[in-house]
Amino acid sequence: MLEQYGVSRESLREGLRLLEVQGLISIRRGPGGGPVVGTVDPSNLGRISTLYFHLAGATYSELFEAWVLAECVLVDRAARNPDRAARAAAMAPYLDGDGAHEEEELEKFVREHGGFHIAIASLARNRVLELAMQTMGRIVAHHVAVTDDPRVMHGLIADDHLKLARAILAGHANQARSLMEDHIQGIAKYSRERFGARMDDFIEWR
16 A cells, blocks of 8 residues: 555555544454455444534434434335335335334344334435435434433334335335334434433534
């Protein structure tokens, strides 16, 4: 890399350090180590975005409003995806109607139900929308949802996901959009009650 980019060792190290901080690479230490390219994770973009949102004076209340709009756009595009096989494959894990249980491990619960929204975003056929809009959900999860155990909403979440999966599979875009708005508004209402007056606070830089 020193040869390819024609930079000093110090500049290269600093560049790699910045990429590592942003989650784009990881640095393996020791013999045989070096930089390893990471995955594109909306969580990393979310962390960067919170600084800009904070400086702009954006509040958590505005974040929820934007999140509702974003998820509705994604699910509308997902249901309109002309590839029915792709819709069926993406929604298959959510069509059995088996909801999560309260005793389920928290990490597994968050991963599985967060995966539902990732699956919807993947059907939107627009990587800019997919990444940018998933970022909002990540900020909500890391800032607001952590104020309570989300497993208490397992019934609401599982039932909503089942209805949404069926609407997407059937290609019913308007129905899917309406269901998604109700779904996110329900989560937002629950979170607002527990987040309280902090909804009007500036989004924290984390």
